[in-house]
Amino acid sequence: MNVGIVGCGILGLATALELRARGHAVTIFEQGQVPNERASSTDTSKTIRRLYGNNATYVELVERAAPKWRQWHERLGRDFYFPIGQIQIEAHFAPGNRIHDSFHFFARRAGEVRLLSVSEARERYPQFSYRDSDTIVYDPWAGYLASGQAVAKLAQLARAEGISLHAETPVREIQERALGVELVTAGGATSFDRVVVAAGVWLTRLIPSIGRHLRPTFQQMAFFEPPDPTRFAPGPMPVWAVNVEDEGWYGHPLRREGWVKVANDLLGEVVDPDVERKATAAFLESAREFVARRIPGLAKGRLVGSRACLYENTPDRDFVIDRAPGSQRIVVAGGGSGHGFKFGGSIGEVIADAVEDKHNPLGDAFRIGQRFGK
């Protein structure tokens, strides 16, 4: 088949590479540069974790994604996949809390995910300030992906594999005809057998029947330059999160840019997809307050930068991967809802199966069905 893909974020690239490996001709259209600064995928770094409560689908998907990430990392310059372990510090460790349920989910796989006592955590990860009542869950499997670098490298790989990638080429219209789908750009219309719309928050405009159910939210992060870089280097410092459901703080160790990322996962304000990606003074103040309270050594460093990025939330925060309503040839792939990047190593198979009309049980939860009501 001849497949057109709208969007060169992680979902578009993962789909393109998988379809190409299956022998299809693939063309990607990207409205901005690759990577696009405003895409959700183009962040400095993203957590790859498998603590998904009792959700076996996401656990399986991310555990399938990891070997692919490793393979790409080895092949493409070894600079974007860092499985250095993660700690979750929780004040309320009780049933219903994602970290609690995840810990019990993995309990049957003895020893893989374990609790650190507060004294053990203080000794091993002294960067953090712990309360005696904290519960600390440690998963050595988790880590982070340098997402902007990964997207850049995968785009190079795509081109090397014979995928045609058109940057700075916004798709203005999608028209389904009896025998194909036309993607209309400033240069004219191109016809495809199938089209995948992996347009992130801009799905709201391209496929309004699904897009009107998506809520782009404004999410922010701050970058701190530590006074003592060795203490905050990957390894000595893990990927971390503090009270994920109540406070939402999480972050990554020292990046090669020279700073530590401190971000917040609680859902921000619903915004327009083209909003300026600039952190607010109020957020930076709250990040400083958090760091002073929980990572005191970092509070002695300088706040050297910040950034905002948009989550593409579905109502249930699950992906949406399915034919567009009423369409035979257009597949919608999106709704990563602030946690979709890590699946880049495995989600391409699910989306490619949707394109080829093959049933994939891992994609069942992402079908449209009755999820969005009317």
Ligand SMILES: Cc1cc2nc3c(=O)[nH]c(=O)nc-3n(C[C@H](O)[C@H](O)[C@H](O)COP(=O)(O)OP(=O)(O)OC[C@H]3O[C@@H](n4cnc5c(N)ncnc54)[C@H](O)[C@@H]3O)c2cc1C
């Ligand atoms: C602050 C933040 C932190 C996150 N942290 C994590 C994390 O720790 N772990 C994790 O797994 N996930 C995380 N995520 C979520 C993850 O980044 C997203 O779920 C994922 O990157 C979405 O990928 P995508 O390809 O669907 O969308 P995008 O990356 O947004 O890509 C869509 C692309 O489509 C292009 N496009 C749109 N419209 C058009 C058009 N008309 N024509 C041509 N091109 C078009 C856009 O320019 C864009 O490049 C985070 C997201 C944010 C914002």
